[in-house]
Amino acid sequence: PGQLFIVATPIGNLSDLSPRAVETLQQVALIAAEDTRHSKYLLQHYAISTKTISLHEHNEQQRSEMLLQRLLDGDSIALISDAGTPLISDPGYRLVSLVKQQGIQVVPIPGSCALIAAMSASGLASDRFAFEGFLPAKASARRQILETLKDDSHTLIFYESPRRLVDALTDCVAAFGEARQACLARELTKMHETIETRPLVELLDWVKQDDNQQRGECVLLIEGAADSASVDEQEMSRLLALLLPELP
Numbered sequence: 001p002g003q004l005f006i007v008a009t010p011i012g013n014l015s016d017l018s019p020r021a022v023e024t025l026q027q028v029a030l031i032a033a034e035d036t037r038h039s040k041y042l043l044q045h046y047a048i049s050t051k052t053i054s055l056h057e058h059n060e061q062q063r064s065e066m067l068l069q070r071l072l073d074g075d076s077i078a079l080i081s082d083a084g085t086p087l088i089s090d091p092g093y094r095l096v097s098l099v100k101q102q103g104i105q106v107v108p109i110p111g112s113c114a115l116i117a118a119m120s121a122s123g124l125a126s127d128r129f130a131f132e133g134f135l136p137a138k139a140s141a142r143r144q145i146l147e148t149l150k151d152d153s154h155t156l157i158f159y160e161s162p163r164r165l166v167d168a169l170t171d172c173v174a175a176f177g178e179a180r181q182a183c184l185a186r187e188l189t190k191m192h193e194t195i196e197t198r199p200l201v202e203l204l205d206w207v208k209q210d211d212n213q214q215r216g217e218c219v220l221l222i223e224g225a226a227d228s229a230s231v232d233e234q235e236m237s238r239l240l241a242l243l244l245p246e247l248p
């Protein structure tokens, strides 16, 4: 059988496509793309003339079966999405799980990913983080999710639509308090790239005051809750300091 390549594409800057990604896209028999018209621009830029076929949210099930057959027949296929790494808040999960069940080799060609780029430049703790995908658009569902995350000690990472940014940040202040550090990473790798890290309530004010911050694409990162063990330790030292002078 052929191999399925999962190829990351740029999240804004066309130069972020690796030489190995270009080679792979040139050599496969078929490229499955989230939106073939959108990807045409990238493929033309790199003079890649491989045939494309669409694979998106609405046809993934049926397309996956057809692509599986092509792989079994010996063709190699590349999967790309509109931007960044496929399967990361993008289609591809059903295809990958189906073809792996059939013993077909799935090969990642790593590259851009907005959450990793944002994490790496945010200044927030990067040893443990939790990617939460998109927050729900509806306020009640969003608040519910944030509530379940308020004691989580991982750095929290969200994809968010800029139109909902002020509402989301307002709900974050309500759930997490004003003081946690938060980072807005906007238009990464593009002309107006902005990576701003401030206490949550200050970030909200800054975004409210500048409409430009409510445009483009963005990632929101929030410092995790102080972990409960270290809170206990802090409390212990405080009590110990109080008690020590009283000891004989």
Ligand code: SAM
Pocket: 011, 012, 081, 083, 084, 085, 086, 087, 088, 089, 090, 112, 113, 114, 115, 158, 159, 160, 161, 185, 186, 187, 188, 189, 190, 217, 218, 219
């Ligand atoms: N698969 C992509 C990846 O690897 O990052 C994510 C796809 S998801 C449909 C699109 C979301 O990713 C956007 O709404 C935004 O939250 C984030 N994103 C994509 N490109 C970005 C960029 N250049 N700067 C900031 N955020 C970006």
